[in-house]
Amino acid sequence: MKILLVGEYSRLHNSLKEGLITLGHTVKIIGDGDGFKNFPVDIKFENSFKKGIPLALKRIIYKIFKIDLGSLSTLHQFNKHKNNLTGFDVVQIINERAFKTLPNIEIKILEFLFKNNKNVFLLSCGTDYLSVKYAFDKKYRYSILTPYFNNKVSKKEIHYIFQYLEGSHINLHTYIYQHIKGVIASDMDYHLPIRKQPKYLGLIPNPINTQKIDFTANLVIDKIVIFHGINSHKYYKKGNDLFDEALQIISSRHKDKVEIISTTDIPYDDYINSYNKAHILLDMVYAYDQGYNALEAMAKGKVVFTGAEQEWLDYYGLEKNTVAINAEPLVDSIVENLEWLINNPEQIIAISKNAREFIEKEHNYIKVANRYLEVWNTSN
Numbered sequence: 001m002k003i004l005l006v007g008e009y010s011r012l013h014n015s016l017k018e019g020l021i022t023l024g025h026t027v028k029i030i031g032d033g034d035g036f037k038n039f040p041v042d043i044k045f046e047n048s049f050k051k052g053i054p055l056a057l058k059r060i061i062y063k064i065f066k067i068d069l070g071s072l073s074t075l076h077q078f079n080k081h082k083n084n085l086t087g088f089d090v091v092q093i094i095n096e097r098a099f100k101t102l103p104n105i106e107i108k109i110l111e112f113l114f115k116n117n118k119n120v121f122l123l124s125c126g127t128d129y130l131s132v133k134y135a136f137d138k139k140y141r142y143s144i145l146t147p148y149f150n151n152k153v154s155k156k157e158i159h160y161i162f163q164y165l166e167g168s169h170i171n172l173h174t175y176i177y178q179h180i181k182g183v184i185a186s187d188m189d190y191h192l193p194i195r196k197q198p199k200y201l202g203l204i205p206n207p208i209n210t211q212k213i214d215f216t217a218n219l220v221i222d223k224i225v226i227f228h229g230i231n232s233h234k235y236y237k238k239g240n241d242l243f244d245e246a247l248q249i250i251s252s253r254h255k256d257k258v259e260i261i262s263t264t265d266i267p268y269d270d271y272i273n274s275y276n277k278a279h280i281l282l283d284m285v286y287a288y289d290q291g292y293n294a295l296e297a298m299a300k301g302k303v304v305f306t307g308a309e310q311e312w313l314d315y316y317g318l319e320k321n322t323v324a325i326n327a328e329p330l331v332d333s334i335v336e337n338l339e340w341l342i343n344n345p346e347q348i349i350a351i352s353k354n355a356r357e358f359i360e361k362e363h364n365y366i367k368v369a370n371r372y373l374e375v376w377n378t379s380n
Contacts, residue, residue, distance in 0.1 A: 007098030010292030019369025071101035086116040103172035124190035129173040134193035147236035188289035207368035218352035227278035239285025246334035298355035
């Protein structure tokens with residue numbers, strides 16, 4: 001089959017592409033490479049308005065005329081490649097805002113893809129209308145909006161989340177759902193809000209290319225190394241503030257037993273290299289399931305503090321804190337779990353081994369690619 005993957009989040013589509021190619025299919029990825037993470041894509045849309053004078057000009061023009069130069073630039077770049085974006089057997093859009101443009105521009109781009117390709121599918125991956133609405137209505141026990149409800153951030157500071165509840169985006173959401181063959185959830189956080197949607201095709205776990213990720217036995221020889229990688233743009237959304245508080249307590253109580261590594265806003269490759277020697281990785285708090293960074297760290301044999309809620313345990317038939325540590329939005333809970341590992345380093349070795357086995361069983365990129373093919377083929 002000839003397959004077009006639109007957009008990239010944390011290497012999901014690259015890993016899926018590798019699995020599909022292994023199975024004999026032709027695959028192309030288009031997008032911006034997921035911003036500063038700069039993942040490989042076959043057709044790249046450049047953002048010339050990220051900083052400096054171009055960014056200032058973009059803001060002024062938008063404030064006065066409500067014209068977004070970045071969106072127009074993406075549309076122009078898309079139009080230049082139109083001839084290479086037709087005739088695909090399957091097109092998969094990674095998110096409702098895969099091109100990161102204003103909703104009316106997003107619709108213009110999608111109109112062409114819907115018209116000139118056979119079967120278009122949507123991934124519920126990252127924030128979208130239904131997941132944000134589910135969070136706003138407090139249907140999760142906690143969510144990316146919990147910091148807002150707790151007055152840690154203002155609505156203005158997380159406007160990039162609330163934009164999915166605006167009328168213009170709801171129109172985009174409705175348009176997409178009218179034209180797609182179906183929608184697939186990439187993990188439990190997106191499965192829960194859409195599980196009753198008529199076009200829902202089920203949850204397919206994130207693909208991980210385990211052949212590219214070496215497992216290292218997580219032996220504790222001297223100090224236990226804890227890694228905390230921060231994305232400042234999502235500091236409260238991911239619960240990094242809670243991790244920071246917990247690490248301060250751990251550092252004061254166990255400074256002779258632990259080494260703490262913290263980074264902020266570094267490129268993907270640097271991020272991966274920075275945590276290679278870590279035993280424990282602090283990923284995110286406000287989640288029920290693991291995101292891509294957590295999964296890749298688990299494949300390496302790290303003990304990851306991340307989303308591992310009961311719904312996820314039930315889905316995969318797992319026991320609590322045997323594959324990953326559920327990072328609840330409570331500093332005391334994070335500290336308690338860290339101290340349990342510090343005082344019982346044999347658990348680090350056991351969880352490390354379990355984590356790799358789980359990734360190979362549930363997230364292997366070829367197995368996952370086969371599941372996508374099954375869903376795509378039965379939904380045509």
